């Protein structure tokens with residue numbers, strides 16, 4: 842199973858491939874704000890420190906929300922982003 846590290850709390854955990862970052866964050870006890878869980882509010886913005894290539898592609902909806910938030914390229918919505926491979930490191934944006 843892929844490992845995900847939440848840098849803000851210093852916790853690394855193994856999750857099944859396809860797990861949403863928001864679900865992993867909740868298991869890790871990371872300090873991640875979460876609102877709608879539907880990719881609309883932008884409250885779950887996270888910075889991908891490393892391992893972006895091991896995450897799901899952005900959807901049209903996520904792309905639009907990230908654009909509306911003027912989010913830099915290394916930020917994703919945790920409620921829309923799935924972990925597909927190993928060694929992903931994130932922290933709240």
Ligand code: FES
Nearest residue numbers: 876877878883920
């Ligand atoms: S919780 Fe609203 S966009 Fe992720």
